[in-house]
Amino acid sequence: MTTLPHHTEKKLGLVIDLDICVGCHACAVSCKEWNTGAYGAPLSDLHAYGADPSGTWLNRVHSYEVKPKEGPAQLIHFPRSCLHCEDAPCVTVCPTGASYKRTEDGIVLVDEDKCMGCGLCAWACPYGARELDGAVGVMKKCTLCVDRIYNDNIPEEDRVPSCVRTCPANARHFGDFADPESDVSIMVAKRGGYDLMPEQKTKPVNKYLPPRPKTQGATANAEYAMPAAETVQPGGLLGWLDKALAVID
Amino acid sequence: MHPAASVIVFTTFSGIGFGLMTLLGLRFGVENPWFQWTATIAAYFFAGLGLLSSTLHLRRPDRAWRAFSQWRSSWLSREGVMSILTLGVFGLYSIGVLFLDVYDPWLGAIAAIMALVTVLTTSMIYAQLRTVPRWSTGWTPLAFYGFAIAGSLLLLAALLATFGAPHARQVEQYAMAAIIIAWAIKYGWWRHAETATLSARGSGTGDATGLGRIGSVRPFEPPNTSPNYLMKEMIYRVGRQRARALRRMALFLGAVAPVILIALATYAGAAAPLLILAFLLHLAGMLAERWLFFAEAEHAVGSFYRATDPMAA
């Protein structure tokens, strides 16, 4: 239904740790692989082997160059998929009722049998999380792997999104944000997890953990400095050697 | 945003069509059956073509009927519902006028109001999108109204002149005024648009990624080396030169030329051909204006793909 539920029992979503994401695209490809064979229409690829190949992806990994006030520029890898917003504008703009947010767990889905492919929901999403499939003409988006996380045909430990299961750097975490005791909630609280584009008032469920500050310059970690005095001592530069050898019995 | 022909035609034509329905519903016309037939057909032509064109934008038009279901939350759905209702109510009103020679002022007024509401719903499809800062403003419905009324007045004036209606001159003057007012509104819209950038809205690359807290942010590598749906749909790039030229063209065709032609029509007597020409030029200008409306609009997702902070460029 196009209207949003007042309240969802759970708020399932992802935490993405930008401190460790190495930008390997594993999550994006695994997502594509699972979803092309699972929920709804396949994720098509047009001009697959020709000029300008362009396909549908539910998760894409960007990288950014960030220049701090001091120190060298940094590269930061940044996966981008649906944030399963609490106030999801993509849902309310949908004229057909194809887009909806589940009351049970807050997952935002597209009922592909109802979608007329108008594309308005993709316009309404600030995060570029919706893509109109080039072959089938229906709107595709991250399903939070709704067909995995409750799936009795999958071993329990694997009932997590495909992207989370595959991330080699363990930069993606899945859980219930409605539960303040969940791993994801705790992680967000501890690491200062943040919302993307809060001004869009979408109240995203997914959170991003910021990169930790970097060490740089000669004066960092001064507490580890080696005692300079030891470098000049009786016995020449290796004056410490006798002492060191004496320790070995 | 990608300036798709379907939406450009949809918004301009349906604006004129429903504008004309408003005017006809409010009895701006004359009781000449030839005029009534032509005007009614024109109204249906523009509104209908606009709506038809909007379905060309759909990838699954067979499911378009579902779009009537979500009027409670979706402006697009409301637009669909309102336009069909308006076409119906205006149709009833027109049946009275054309076949029964009955003018029901109440039905006319209701049709007129519904047509105006339809124009509002059309504009709100765009104005509601917080993701497109240029659109997301009260100026957008105002501008849609301005142009719907100006265009339809000009069309009405041309029709009236064609059928030799006595108050054609008066309507000409209204049209001229409406064109000027509409472009004044558009000017306001443009002024607003200049400041309604992504970074000004807090949706620049630094904000979008949340990395702005570390320093200035610019994209390093996009997720894919060839363009994808998002880039093609949301990140249309118009050259500055081209935009300026088009804007001048829109202004000239949409405002300056029609105003001069109306003025000529007023004083030169050979009114109808001049007004028809004025309308056609205006329409061409409006298509250019609408092209720019889409093409120049930045979508928030653009922040992920290109630097929106001048500092980081």
Next chain:
Amino acid sequence: MEKTKTFPPQTAPSERGLDLSPHVSDEIRKTTCYMCACRCGVNVHIRKDHNGREVVSYLEGNRDHPTNQGVLCAKGSSGIMQHYSPARLKKPLLRVGPRGSGNFKEISWEEALTTATNWLRPARQKDPSKLAFFTGRDQSQSFTSWWAQAFGTPNYAAHGGFCSVNMAAGGIYTMGGAFWEFGTSDWERTRMFMIFGVAEDHDSNPIKLGLSKLKKNGAKIVGVNPVRSGYNAVADEWVGITPGTDGLFILSMVQELLKAGKVDVPYLVRYTNAPWLVIEDPGAADHGLFARGKDGHPLVIDRRTGKLASAEDSDAKPDLKGVAKLPGGRKARPVFEIMAEKYLDPKYAPEAVAATCGIEAGTIRRLAAELAHAAFEEEIVLDREWTDWRGKKHDKMIGRPVSFHSMRGISAHSNGFQTARALHFLQILLGSVETPGGFRFKPPYPKPVEAHPKPHSKWEPDTPLHGPHLGYPLSPDDLQIDENGRPRRIDKAFSWDAPLAAHGLMHMVIANAAEKDPYGIDVLFLYMANMAWNSSMNTSGTMEMLTRTDEKGDYVIPKIIYSDAYSSEMVAFADLILPDTTYLERHDCISLLDRPISEPDAAADAIRWPVVEPDRDVRGFQSVLLDLGARLGLPGFVAENGSPKYRDYADYLVKHERRPGIGPLAGWRGEEGEARGRGAANPHQLEKYIENGGFFVAHIPEEAQFFKPWNKAYQDWAVGMGFFDKPQPYVFSLYSEPLRKFQLAAEGHGDRQPPENMRARIREAFDPLPTWYPPFQGEMVDKTEFPLHAITQRPAAMYHSWGSQNAWLRQIHGANPLYVPENVARAAGLQSGDWAWVTSHHGRIRVPVHVTAASNEKTLWTWNAIGKRKGAWALGKGAPETTRGFLLNHLIHELLPPRGDGMRVSNSDPVTGQAAWFDLRVKIEKADGPGADSLMPETGGQVSPVGQGPETVEYGKAWK
């Protein structure tokens, strides 16, 4: 948006037809990924398509697998697209057009195998050296080398010589194992981790898993790399070093540590040759060699008595400094003292190296201090008993939680061997090799250099080679040169050009064969290496050499046989194509005899098996090679009655024994599958592997998990596993005597001496202590003309050239810009999106550029192997890989610029012959004018023997 009251009531999910528990697959078959050489365990989900055929529906990591523990990288997950690639070869091909054109006719396997046999047989009968058989990144080298040995050609190697032999050899000569595939960090315990010159490495998933563990434990990660992408992006600190200067940076940290006494003295005394005495008798033939007692054991100074003692004497207390008088009056000093003298030289001071390395002196100092802090202040003590090889019991395991990792950023330079040595050396000085928190070997390593085979190359007609081709020379006596000092191998491996060429020099084969230097060949037989393209330096030149004709108009390299699975560039340049299967369609073996997938706590090996049947007329290459071997009647390939000894590769895997009881696979040996490591062949071995998920793991007992080279329990376990036949404890070589022996030859000693014009370079490069010299190319070109460095990196989501046929991966990396540092771009007037000419001493390319601030200021870089030749890989017209994707290889020459004496030597490390890909020096200028936005050089095009891929892919439709 305003929340609206739900009316009508929210549609229940079930009413929407949402099936929360859909059928996933009919069956899961567990095998080993081969989208790269990391060799992760993969669960292949199989289901039936609409026609009832079995298709692969989903790939996921195998959680039980030691390598990837359930994760899968982008390449691994896109295996479906590789497996169903339109570029797959379908049938054996015989060339009908000129080489390079791609014009072939399809032939039967019988015809193909007969043709190959007819080309190979004369060579074997007359002169086996007329065959050069080189293999790419396959993982069956123990098998392919065995074939080549039986054939009798001296000309065999795999791709290691252009890949990473510097790392392998640097580590093995120093400590009997290396970063790279022979060992890894103790990810659980390390407190400080430095990663040098790595973009991806073969340990793709394990490194990522490791980094995330480090982050979780709050350990510090330092990335040393001219480029700040990938692992360097997530590192806590980035050291944006100038290419080719790591050795200097490392030795400067060594100086800092030595000055402050922050080296692990007890460790050095016990486990390294630091106390061993080095003869000091300038001019003598043994100057610089170890002083040895009558029993041949090295001598040390006993600290208590000041007298000489044997290094083997467990009661002696070896000193690290002092001067010993040897019998006969000559002097000798401990390695440690010589070493300290060398590295305390002011030229290694942080201030002295800062400008060259592009790293501030203060930063070098601080990093050394941080290493020392982590190693000595954050010492780890495990309460685990262990016994050393002398029988002494230790109640604890003391660990120094510092570890390094490094790969091609260090090895692909002409000073790479010594730099790799320097890094292993630093790791040893800190006492953190094989201790908790440090660097740990993966079985069958550690293995001292002496325990490795030596190279062999003597060939005779119709006769197998009398030993393995590749190995580790210990002195000039082990060089493979003839009486006149000329190279015996076509690639000149183990000649004075590249004395320690442990992996051969695959990058020189085509060039040398085309020049008939040292001799011409009749048949070039290649497997799984795109030598006409990204595998070669000087790509345009290589295509010319492959098509070069003599006066008579015949190809200088008369016959080229090639096995590929896909329509690569190299396919077009070969005469006979033996089409291989994909990795899901064949048997393979990831053997402990070969490149191990073990972990520090366990030995492991694995198989691939046909989880789906090929739908084309293709055959697994190893089976084809067995067939060829049998047709040629090679010993070992035929049974007594002359019939083929092995049905196919699967049969070989189970039955073949290298040594009694030792076969390709270590698991489930013995008739009942009861034995591991050693044991009789088990006919059901492969079934056991398949039942177990495709792999086998043998855990190392707890007490044996650290101090492996000196740990009695480990040595015994390793003997039990069949890694060696008797315990072989050894000490690490801070000072390398084999290197010194080559240096002595260059100084004029012995009967095998380098040619005059190579003496100086051998003398410098074979320093027995890790050293640094500037990369050759930088020294030989005008640095003011070519002021910049240009390097490549592996993209995580693309595997060399073979990822471009992958509909998913090519969307991620279909084109590559040259990344140009801001300052360079400013000076050249370049902006992102512009095109530029990049020029080296050898060539000129025109490429698109992108400006970056996150790299070393003198370094340009790009992703490796994205560019493709038109028509290859079943790609269509205008594919971005052919219009915006380029190779840097056109700028790199396989030879260095001519020297004053006109001589040109290989663009390789002078010790190992490792290709010096990253020594490249260039300049950059903006490309202007009409048409400046297209790639140069133009490399022509080839006809696709497999047609073109479909317009649209909708994978999943097959069963939906």
